[in-house]
């Protein structure tokens with residue numbers, strides 16, 4: 001049976017949408033370079049609207065501004081022009097309602113996995129029963145329940161990255177931003193984590209922006225994939241991924257899946273680095 005449906009809207013209509021819509025309106029970013037070098041225009045005129053609860057991936061040539069865009073949405077970087085809104089909030093700085101996962105797990109080595117996961121809530125003075133219950137649930141879903149009292153150095157890279165995802169989700173953010181979260185992992189671990197991320201997202205759909213160099217990963221996870229041009233980056237095309245959910249490993253050998261992967265690869269062109277497929 002083909003896994004293609006006529007709609008890519010997930011979750012189903014019976015589930016109220018969660019997460020927040022994200023709107024980028026004419027976002028550009030030019031970096032001033034120290035020492036008098038020519039300024040670097042990383043992003044130019046990005047207009048993009050993400051639906052609440054959508055899983056959106058960004059792919060594009062190395063240096064095209066993907067991380068810059070993500071950091072603008074995260075409120076970690078000011079745009080040079082334009083505006084970003086998450087729900088009815090205009091982004092002007094980091095916000096608790098936005099969870100972020102980077103390429104490196106960034107766990108504190110002297111704290112246990114559980115202490116790491118609960119630290120942001122503790123700092124925000126929101127370490128209540130609800131947060132602890134959510135942590136318990138997420139540890140179970142992420143297969144880390146037996147490892148919560150361990151230290152990061154006692155866990156594999158994949159487990160550390162799962163712990164980072166649990167940490168980003170434990171505050172129940174509206175938005176989850178992920179910057180190449182699995183790129184340092186081997187293919188097998190990466191595919192396993194893709195499935196776990198899908199489970200976590202299905203359990204509580206956030207609006208996700210996911211950066212990757214792996215086109216197959218982008219297609220596997222996403223409702224839509226945004227393809228960026230080389231620098232100065234802007235959105236070249238947004239590709240719909242009308243593959244049914246829930247998705248499982250068998251999708252990786254589905255012909256429609258491959259068609260989408262090849263189409264996106266074609267859009268990125270020959271400058272693309274680091275693609276596995």
Ligand SMILES: Nc1ncnc2c1ncn2[C@@H]1O[C@H](COP(=O)(O)OP(=O)(O)OP(=O)(O)O)[C@@H](O)[C@H]1O
Pocket residue numbers: 031032033040041042060061062063064065066067068069231
């Ligand atoms: N702080 C900075 N100062 C000056 N230039 C920067 C700065 N940060 C990024 N850049 C430049 O902006 C451009 C976009 O960088 P960015 O990291 O956003 O791209 P990317 O698409 O995420 O790259 P990659 O896929 O290689 O991770 C690059 O040319 C980069 O060198």
